[in-house]
Amino acid sequence: MDSATTLVNPAPPTPYFMTSTNLKNATIYAHPAVPLYTITSDGRQTVINDRRTPGRIVAIFHRREILPNTVSFPGRNGGAPISVQKWLRKTKLADGTTAFVMGTDYGPYVWKIISSHRQKVYAQCDLDRPIASCSLQATLSNGKPAFLLEYDAEPLREDILVAYLLQRQRVMSEDRLIDVFVGSPA
Numbered sequence: 001m002d003s004a005t006t007l008v009n010p011a012p013p014t015p016y017f018m019t020s021t022n023l024k025n026a027t028i029y030a031h032p033a034v035p036l037y038t039i040t041s042d043g044r045q046t047v048i049n050d051r052r053t054p055g056r057i058v059a060i061f062h063r064r065e066i067l068p069n070t071v072s073f074p075g076r077n078g079g080a081p082i083s084v085q086k087w088l089r090k091t092k093l094a095d096g097t098t099a100f101v102m103g104t105d106y107g108p109y110v111w112k113i114i115s116s117h118r119q120k121v122y123a124q125c126d127l128d129r130p131i132a133s134c135s136l137q138a139t140l141s142n143g144k145p146a147f148l149l150e151y152d153a154e155p156l157r158e159d160i161l162v163a164y165l166l167q168r169q170r171v172m173s174e175d176r177l178i179d180v181f182v183g184s185p186a
Contacts, residue, residue: 010150010151010152011151012151013133013148013149013150013151014030014148014149014151014154015030015145015147015148016028016029016030016036016145016146016147016148016149016157016161017029017030017145017146018146021168023039023041023046023165023168023169024040024041024042025038025039025040025041026038026039027039027051028146028161035051036050036051036052037049037050037051037058037161038051039165043063044062044063045060045061045062045063046060046061046063046165047059047060048060048061048158048161048162048165056075057074057075058073058074058075058158058161058162059071059072059073059074059158059162060072060074060081061084061162061165061166062081068083068084068085069083069084069085070082070083070084071084071087071162071166073162076105084166086103087102087103088100088101088102088111088163088166088167089101089103093110093112093127097112097113098113099111099112099113100163100167101124102121102159102163104156104159106155106156107123107124107125108123108124109121109122109123109124109131109156109159109160110122110123110124110127111134111163111167112127112130116171117135117171118133118134118135119133119134119167120132120133120134121133121134121153121160121163130150131149131150131152131153131156132147132148132149132150132153132156132160133147133148134146134147134148134160134164134167134168135147146164146168147160147161147164
């Protein structure tokens with residue numbers, strides 16, 4: 001007996017918003033009434049807390065002056081810190097595009113730079129279909145999501161959130177350096 005395949009339209013991507021682009025005190029949510037994560041920073045470390053599970057820390061980003069910055073995931077691998085450069089490794093793709101490879105429990109995922117303030121995330125084995133789209137603008141207007149996740153990327157939400165915040169910080173630092181050396185537009 002032949003089996004019939006039923007094609008179902010996938011769910012639309014889920015938008016995730018930030019209450020503030022200042023990472024000293026921000027909240028990530030999918031719907032305004034449902035905060036998912038809080039982000040707090042004291043300048044040396046940024047902590048991402050799960051609002052749905054009180055007391056659960058998703059990740060801690062440690063800024064260090066001399067040694068490489070690290071990220072740790074308290075719920076994984078005993079919470080051991082890993083160098084940001086190893087977890088989110090800069091690379092060049094075959095077409096010469098700069099990208100960052102993020103190591104996850106689900107395998108490697110590639111952050112492709114689309115423009116100076118836009119990146120898309122792909123499974124390393126499928127660089128044609130993005131699973132996330134991220135905006136790294138200095139400010140996010142009301143109603144504009146920080147990032148969008150495709151339905152099948154939800155298991156990676158926390159990895160993508162942490163990498164998004166690290167990529168955002170990297171891009172904003174590069175923008176500040178350009179402003180210092182070139183001068184900001186008048």
